[in-house]
Amino acid sequence: MPDAVRGRPFPTVDSVRDDPLYPRVERAVAAILATGQVVAPVGVLIRMEMLEPARLEDWRRGRVPYLERVIRFGLLQHIEEGHDDVIFFADEGGSWQVGAEWRTALPACFQCLAESATPEEFAREVDRAIKAFAEYDRPRHLTAARRVASVEQKAALRALLAR
Secondary structure (H helix, E strand, O other), rough: OEEEEEEOOOOOOOOOHOOOHHHHHHHHHHHHHHHHOOOHHHHHHHHOOOOHHHHHHHOOOOOOOOHHHHOOOOOHHHOOOHHHHHHHHHOOOOHHHOOOOHHHHHHHHHHHHHHHOOOOHHHHHHHHHHHHHHHHHHHHHHHHHHHHOOOHHOOOOOOOHHH
């Protein structure tokens, strides 16, 4: 993992309170704990107004291709990368805590990619998404990607996977 993202060093246990998001995360976690015993990453995002409950439900029902599209600032990838600032609050931080239904979400994502990405981008992003979120179900997801890909995108996917 790199030592910094976009020029900012990763927070440490000693420096996390200096992170600009810390006060907002702290207030969100405190408010959630005041009403229950479990703090889920999506609950924190909703409380911080970075995710609307209706948009979360759209994503869970497959109406939004991937959660990053409805989380402001792409925080799901940030969570998935396991940055210390998220792990500090979410312990074993990872997108698995969000309860993603990858069998629904990834095919919808691949459909959007097929409509807008170059063949090389399509192949690269399909491979990246499967590796990041659902490697355990790779054959199923590759089949879903091939189903929506253009002839050129299928060729680029074959070439990438052959490497």
